[in-house]
Amino acid sequence: MNASHKKIMSTLKSYVRAGKLPLMLVLFPFSLGKDRIGLELFRERINLSIQRTLTRRYYGKKISYDYNSRQYKNVPDNQVIWFMWLQGIKQAPKLCQANFNYLKRNFSSQVKLITAKNLFDYVSLPNFIIDKWQKGFISNTHFSDIIRIQLLCTYGGTWIDSTVIAKKEFVLNLPEFSIPQTYGPGKNGHSIPVSNWFIHAKKGNPFLMRVRELLFYYWQGNNHALDYFIFHHFLVIASREMSGYLNRVAPLDNTLPHFLMLKMRQTEISIQELKCYLEKFQLMKFTNKLENDTERKNYQKLVKLLEEMR
Structure with missing residues (x-):
C-alpha cells in the first residue's frame, strides 16, 4: 500500500x-x-x-484554564525560526536535514531545532497532554501542532515545517502575522482554507492564543483527534469568533507553494529546470512521503541543490 x-x-x-x-x-x-x-x-x-x-x-466556549508557559530560554522575542524533528536531525530524512542546514546557513543562531530531548527546555505543557502523547493517544503529528502553537504563543517567531523551503529575503520581510490560506474562487466550498505548515506571529498573538486555548481544551477532554486537521478546524473557528481575523491579515497563498511538489510527482525534472524553480519561488512545500520512482529521482536532485543553496 x-x-x-x-x-x-x-x-x-x-x-x-x-x-x-x-x-x-x-x-x-x-x-x-x-x-x-x-x-x-x-x-x-x-x-x-x-x-x-x-x-x-x-465556538465561543469560555475556557478558564491557564495554558501559558513561561520562557525558559533567553531568546529574542519574535525573531526565532522554529524547526522540529522529534527524533533529532540526524534521524530525519535527507530533505529535512538539507533544509535545516540551509536555514542554519542563512539565519545562524536564530534557528532553533526542537527535539523530544530539548523540547521542555523551551516550554512547558499541561500534564494531560504529555501523558496522552506518551500513551499514544496524541500522535507525533498532532503533538507537533501543540508544540508549534505553544512556542509561537510563548516566544513568537516563525514556524517552518521540516519540508518547507523558505527563502531568506521572504522570511526577513514578513508582516506581523502570516499563515498560508486558499483564496477565492478556489476558497469557495473549502471548510478549512488555511494551513499550518508555515506560521509567523508575534509573541502573545491573540488569535493564536485563542486557537491554543481551543486546541488544548479539546485534548483535555478527548483521547483521539476527531479529524486529522483538528488544528486547522480551530484556526477557522477562532477566526470566526474574532470577526474574520484571517480575512484581515496580509495574504499568503497556500496553492502556489505546492506547485513544484505536485510537478515532481508526475514528471522527471532536470537539474537546471529544478534550479530555476528554486530561484523563482520564495516559499515551497514538499513532502517526505514519496509515491513513485520519478518522485524519488526528483527529490535526490532537490536535496543536492538545497545542499548548495545560499
Whole structure:
C-alpha cells in the first residue's frame, strides 16, 4: 500500500471515529469509484460536517484554564525560526536535514531545532497532554501542532515545517502575522482554507492564543483527534469568533507553494529546470512521503541543490 492509499485509509478511519459513518454511507455511492475529484468532494463534505460538530461544541466556549508557559530560554522575542524533528536531525530524512542546514546557513543562531530531548527546555505543557502523547493517544503529528502553537504563543517567531523551503529575503520581510490560506474562487466550498505548515506571529498573538486555548481544551477532554486537521478546524473557528481575523491579515497563498511538489510527482525534472524553480519561488512545500520512482529521482536532485543553496 503506497503513501497515498495509507493516507486515504487513515482519513476514512478518522471519519468513522468522528461518528460520520452514516453520512459516509450516504455519500459513498455518489463520490467514490469515479475519479480523484469524487474523493475530494466526499472528503470536503465530511470535513464540513466535522467542522459544524466542532463549532457547535467549541465556538465561543469560555475556557478558564491557564495554558501559558513561561520562557525558559533567553531568546529574542519574535525573531526565532522554529524547526522540529522529534527524533533529532540526524534521524530525519535527507530533505529535512538539507533544509535545516540551509536555514542554519542563512539565519545562524536564530534557528532553533526542537527535539523530544530539548523540547521542555523551551516550554512547558499541561500534564494531560504529555501523558496522552506518551500513551499514544496524541500522535507525533498532532503533538507537533501543540508544540508549534505553544512556542509561537510563548516566544513568537516563525514556524517552518521540516519540508518547507523558505527563502531568506521572504522570511526577513514578513508582516506581523502570516499563515498560508486558499483564496477565492478556489476558497469557495473549502471548510478549512488555511494551513499550518508555515506560521509567523508575534509573541502573545491573540488569535493564536485563542486557537491554543481551543486546541488544548479539546485534548483535555478527548483521547483521539476527531479529524486529522483538528488544528486547522480551530484556526477557522477562532477566526470566526474574532470577526474574520484571517480575512484581515496580509495574504499568503497556500496553492502556489505546492506547485513544484505536485510537478515532481508526475514528471522527471532536470537539474537546471529544478534550479530555476528554486530561484523563482520564495516559499515551497514538499513532502517526505514519496509515491513513485520519478518522485524519488526528483527529490535526490532537490536535496543536492538545497545542499548548495545560499
